[in-house]
Amino acid sequence: MEPLLRLTQVKKRFGGIEALKGIDFDVYPGEVHALVGENGAGKSTMMKILAGVIPDYAGEMAYKGRPLRLKNPKEALDLGIAMIHQELSVMPELSVAENIFLGRQPTRGRVVDWRRMNAEARRILEALGYPQVEVERPLGDYPLGVHQLAEIARALTSGAELIIMDEPTSALSPMETERLLALVRRLAEQGKAIVYISHFLEEVTAVADRVTVLRDGEKVATLRAEETDKSELVRLMLGREAQFFERAELAPRARAGEPALELFGLSRPRAFEGVDLAIYPGEIVGLYGLIGSGHFELAETVFGLARPNAGQIRVAGKPLRGGPRRAIREGLAYVPPSRRTGLFLEKPVYQNVSLPWLDRLFGPLRELAAAREVTHQVGLRPPDPTRDVGAFSGGNQQKVAIARWLVEPPKVFLASEPTRGMDVGAKDEVLSILRRMADAGTAVLLVSSEPETILAAADRILVMAKGRIVAEYTSGEVTKEMLVHDAAGKLKKTA
Amino acid sequence: MAEKPKASKSRLLENARALAPVWTLLALIAFFGVYSDSFLTLENFGNILNQVALLAIMGTGITFVLLTAQIDLSVSYMATLAGVVAAYATAAHLPQPWPIVVALLVAAFLGWISGVATAYLGIPSFMSTLAMSLIASGLSLYLTRGRILFDLPPLSKTLGSGRIFGVKWLVIVAALTLLVGHLVLKYTRFGRYVYMTGANPKAAELAGVNTRRVITWVMVIAAFTAGLAGVVGIGRLGSATPTAFDGMLIDAIGAVVLGGTSLFGGVGGIPQTVVGLLILGVLRNGLDQVSVNIYAKTLITGIILFAALVFNILFAGKKES
Numbered sequence: 001m002e003p004l005l006r007l008t009q010v011k012k013r014f015g016g017i018e019a020l021k022g023i024d025f026d027v028y029p030g031e032v033h034a035l036v037g038e039n040g041a042g043k044s045t046m047m048k049i050l051a052g053v054i055p056d057y058a059g060e061m062a063y064k065g066r067p068l069r070l071k072n073p074k075e076a077l078d079l080g081i082a083m084i085h086q087e088l089s090v091m092p093e094l095s096v097a098e099n100i101f102l103g104r105q106p107t108r109g110r111v112v113d114w115r116r117m118n119a120e121a122r123r124i125l126e127a128l129g130y131p132q133v134e135v136e137r138p139l140g141d142y143p144l145g146v147h148q149l150a151e152i153a154r155a156l157t158s159g160a161e162l163i164i165m166d167e168p169t170s171a172l173s174p175m176e177t178e179r180l181l182a183l184v185r186r187l188a189e190q191g192k193a194i195v196y197i198s199h200f201l202e203e204v205t206a207v208a209d210r211v212t213v214l215r216d217g218e219k220v221a222t223l224r225a226e227e228t229d230k231s232e233l234v235r236l237m238l239g240r241e242a243q244f245f246e247r248a249e250l251a252p253r254a255r256a257g258e259p260a261l262e263l264f265g266l267s268r269p270r271a272f273e274g275v276d277l278a279i280y281p282g283e284i285v286g287l288y289g290l291i292g293s294g295h296f297e298l299a300e301t302v303f304g305l306a307r308p309n310a311g312q313i314r315v316a317g318k319p320l321r322g323g324p325r326r327a328i329r330e331g332l333a334y335v336p337p338s339r340r341t342g343l344f345l346e347k348p349v350y351q352n353v354s355l356p357w358l359d360r361l362f363g364p365l366r367e368l369a370a371a372r373e374v375t376h377q378v379g380l381r382p383p384d385p386t387r388d389v390g391a392f393s394g395g396n397q398q399k400v401a402i403a404r405w406l407v408e409p410p411k412v413f414l415a416s417e418p419t420r421g422m423d424v425g426a427k428d429e430v431l432s433i434l435r436r437m438a439d440a441g442t443a444v445l446l447v448s449s450e451p452e453t454i455l456a457a458a459d460r461i462l463v464m465a466k467g468r469i470v471a472e473y474t475s476g477e478v479t480k481e482m483l484v485h486d487a488a489g490k491l492k493k494t495a
Numbered sequence: 496m497a498e499k500p501k502a503s504k505s506r507l508l509e510n511a512r513a514l515a516p517v518w519t520l521l522a523l524i525a526f527f528g529v530y531s532d533s534f535l536t537l538e539n540f541g542n543i544l545n546q547v548a549l550l551a552i553m554g555t556g557i558t559f560v561l562l563t564a565q566i567d568l569s570v571s572y573m574a575t576l577a578g579v580v581a582a583y584a585t586a587a588h589l590p591q592p593w594p595i596v597v598a599l600l601v602a603a604f605l606g607w608i609s610g611v612a613t614a615y616l617g618i619p620s621f622m623s624t625l626a627m628s629l630i631a632s633g634l635s636l637y638l639t640r641g642r643i644l645f646d647l648p649p650l651s652k653t654l655g656s657g658r659i660f661g662v663k664w665l666v667i668v669a670a671l672t673l674l675v676g677h678l679v680l681k682y683t684r685f686g687r688y689v690y691m692t693g694a695n696p697k698a699a700e701l702a703g704v705n706t707r708r709v710i711t712w713v714m715v716i717a718a719f720t721a722g723l724a725g726v727v728g729i730g731r732l733g734s735a736t737p738t739a740f741d742g743m744l745i746d747a748i749g750a751v752v753l754g755g756t757s758l759f760g761g762v763g764g765i766p767q768t769v770v771g772l773l774i775l776g777v778l779r780n781g782l783d784q785v786s787v788n789i790y791a792k793t794l795i796t797g798i799i800l801f802a803a804l805v806f807n808i809l810f811a812g813k814k815e816s
Contacts, residue, residue, distance in 0.1 A: 303701075305700070324700055328702075328703040341695075341698060341701070342701055343695070344691060355702035
């Protein structure tokens with residue numbers, strides 16, 4: 001049998017960076033071929049080439065045995081190559097059936113033939129094993145798993161033979177995940193070819209026939225799924241022996257007094273569930289997770305930006321409820337994962353710094369004095385608190401976001417991705433600011449999706465996957481491999 | 496990420512943007528000065544101030560609202576209503592100065608309702624204030640039964656058409672309103688919260704600013720200054736009618752925008768509003784002085800306002816990139 005699609009020595013460079021360095025890849029009808037690798041390994045570039053998003057690349061692509069060069073996504077779709085993105089492109093207000101036939105509704109004359117559309121939608125969903133979904137209801141009434149289903153059904157009705165799925169389960173509950181994996185298997189049995197991209201390695205080994213591992217734009221290996229396991233895949237994804245910044249030696253710390261922050265069974269729908277956590281003054285706790293694992297949402301919720309639907313937050317033993325203002329008063333500080341949401345780029349540094357403290361710090365002179373003091377502490381360059389934040393480099397903007405909370409050292413500092421997009425020097429500086437804060441008695445929760453950042457700074461490490469804390473490390477050697485392994489999740493086994 | 500500060504060129508551009516309304520104003524003054532003998536006189540300058548005084552009172556509140564990136568489309572109707580209430584209460588023999596107090600409280604209360612609807616219920620301010628303008632307008636009609644009220648509070652008459660040391664009280668009230676507005680915006684915590692809420696509501700919330708309360712309060716302020724304009728305005732007109740100030744809406748918002756206060760919040764202020772008021776005043780007055788077809792006046796004013804809006808949007812769009 002010949003492959004449905006074959007890539008031969010496909011290369012792609014973006015400016016000076018070689019994103020793909022000669023990839024061979026193929027997928028057969030009736031096969032699920034998984035694609036795994038770290039962020040930046042080249043998965044998304046490859047996927048975009050397959051889906052016709054990137055038309056200019058070196059190397060050959062063959063589809064059904066014939067050479068093919070896709071010029072745009074529409075062409076890919078017409079040939080039967082459908083891509084299902086991580087961010088779904090569904091319309092929650094429209095009915096399930098309308099979503100399935102979006103843009104291609106069956107018509108009678110010039111009007112939509114609703115009866116036929118609904119009937120066909122029902123037939124497809126039944127064939128996919130979801131007979132209970134009511135196709136006339138708005139898609140928004142259903143959970144995300146059904147949204148995914150609608151997209152898959154849409155791909156099938158448009159005649160897709162090759163379906164590319166990008167992180168299809170990252171937002172799904174364990175039960176929805178199981179059903180989706182079963183659906184993927186069923187599609188393969190019906191002769192469709194599936195390219196399945198995921199961080200969740202146990203799902204990958206459960207659902208795929210073959211797994212291809214990418215690293216730094218190269219294909220490391222293609223393995224039969226039943227002959228490999230999660231540990232081997234992690235090892236292949238990370239490759240080389242862990243370097244010094246990819247390992248850490250944790251020493252158990254003597255904990256002083258009562259916890260600065262405690263969470264009891266904190267839950268928020270579609271974000272995290274039943275999180276228990278205690279952080280003590282003086283320690284930096286690293287919270288690692290893949291994007292979408294709920295760790296950023298957890299920090300945001302503790303700071304009062306979203307309401308948990310269950311559980312309790314306590315700061316220094318006292319229950320905390322209410323919005324950010326209340327949280328700040330109780331000694332919490334927060335840096336959001338995106339600078340744009342946390343800073344006023346068109347306002348001078350000193351106004352960015354002083355805003356939470358205006359109750360006792362109002363007046364340009366006092367504000368400037370305080371801003372000078374704290375921006376000096378974080379090493380802002382140039383050290384000019386009258387300049388607009390937007391005029392600083394990204395790393396220095398981030399320093400402003402942190403410096404604000406040094407005016408009055410917080411009891412608990414929730415820092416989400418505080419070193420994102422920084423060069424090594426700036427990263428070290430920011431992490432040493434966190435260390436100094438901890439030494440001064442602040443409990444720091446360092447939330448990140450970069451294992452290196454966590455390993456470089458944390459005294460204790462927690463790993464989150466799909467909204468739950470799945471691992472904790474308090475002592476001994478921890479490596480990136482271990483963190484990636486934990487975050488890659490466990491597949492819930494049910495009989 | 497490369498550690499390089501952005502060039503100072505953008506700051507120059509920023510300054511040019513901030514000063515553009517001033518150049519517009521100077522150009523208009525020069526233009527009318529050349530083409531009309533009666534334009535550049537002290538007396539005419541007094542006329543201009545007098546003509547924009549009511550707009551200035553109203554514009555002070557609108558400046559607050561625009562700075563938080565909201566809008567208030569009910570101000571002119573609020574002014575009408577406040578005038579009607581003051582006159583109605585006077586006719587009903589409520590002792591002075593209570594009619595004025597009641598009128599201002601009614602306006603502020605309705606502003607508070609729009610504010611709560613916008614900030615806490617999430618109704619876009621253009622819609623909540625549009626609905627509120629109907630309520631205000633409806634109340635005016637209901638109270639007057641469509642008639643004109645001539646019993647005005649004495650204080651309204653004094654402030655609306657009296658003079659002190661040769662200066663119109665109306666101009667003094669307008670100047671004081673602008674001054675208080677300026678002091679609040681520049682020298683109080685609340686003023687800072689107004690700017691920060693408009694500049695980036697999410698970031699303001701992260702820094703502990705109660706952005707909902709700020710938005711509610713600016714709507715109260717806008718309704719209050721509109722009410723003040725109405726209470727003083729009936730004194731100038733000599734009567735309160737159920738549609739007295741309805742036509743001022745576009746001018747009042749237009750003046751604030753012409754001055755350079757951003758429709759997207761966070762940028763601008765009372766000095767800008769003063770410039771905008773003068774642009775509008777000079778334009779209106781100047782067009783009367785030079786022999787322009789009177790039927791073209793509104794068209795020309797409209798075109799200039801539209802140009803200012805395009806300018807406002809183009810520069811605001813720049814910051815997204």
